[in-house]
Amino acid sequence: MDPTQNYCVMVVDDIADNLTLLQLVLEIEGYHVELATSGRAALAKIQASPPDLLLLDVMMPGMTGFEVTQHLRQVDHLSLPIVLITADQSVNLERALAAGANDVIRKPIDVDELLTRISAWCH
Numbered sequence: 001m002d003p004t005q006n007y008c009v010m011v012v013d014d015i016a017d018n019l020t021l022l023q024l025v026l027e028i029e030g031y032h033v034e035l036a037t038s039g040r041a042a043l044a045k046i047q048a049s050p051p052d053l054l055l056l057d058v059m060m061p062g063m064t065g066f067e068v069t070q071h072l073r074q075v076d077h078l079s080l081p082i083v084l085i086t087a088d089q090s091v092n093l094e095r096a097l098a099a100g101a102n103d104v105i106r107k108p109i110d111v112d113e114l115l116t117r118i119s120a121w122c123h
Contacts, residue, residue, distance in 0.1 A: 007122050010034040010051035012042040012068070013085070014060045022055065025111055031118070039063030043071060050080055053121050056101075058086035066099045073100035081121045085109065 009031045011022045016037070023033045034051055036042035040063055042056070054072075058065035065084050072078055084096045087107035096104040103117055 006032060007053070008032045008034060008051040009053045009055060009118065010036060010042065010045065011055045012036045012039065012060070012065070013057040014038060015057075018057070022109075022114075025114070026118075029115060039065070039068040042068055046072065046078070046080075050078060052080065053118060054080055054082045055105075055118075056082055056084055058084050058088060058091055065101075069100045083117065083121075 007030075009026055011019055011026070011033060012035075013019050013022070014037055019035050019037070023035060026033045034045060034049075036045055039060055042054070046054070056065040056068055065086070069082050069084070072080070072082065081103075082101045083103045083105055084091065084099075084101045085105050085107060091104060093104050102121070105114060105117060
C-alpha cells in the first residue's frame with residue numbers, strides 16, 4: 001500500500017502561488033492536501049480536522065508561523081509534526097525547534113528535499 005495514501009498535509013501560506021505549487025507537487029505524489037491562507041484559518045481547520053503534517057510559512061500577516069506553532073504546542077492532545085517554510089535566513093533549525101516546530105525548509109523550495117523530508121514524517 002502506498003504510504004502517502006490518505007496522508008493529509010496541510011499547507012499554510014498567504015501567497016496563492018506558493019499554495020498552488022505545493023498542492024500540485026504533493027497531490028502528484030499521492031498526498032491529500034488541505035490549504036489555508038492564514039494562521040487563523042489554519043488553526044480553525046486543524047481544530048475541526050487535524051492533518052497528519054503541517055507545512056507552515058513563517059512570514060504571514062496577522063499571525064506568523066511561529067505564533068501558530070506555539071499556539072498548537074499549547075494544545076496537549078495535538079502532536080502533529082510542523083515543518084516551517086521560510087525565506088528568512090535568520091530562521092534556523094535551532095530557532096524553529098525552540099518555537100516547537102519539528103523542521104525548517106528554506107525558500108525557494110527544493111522539491112526533492114521537500115518530498116524527502118515529508119516522507120520522513122509519513123509513517
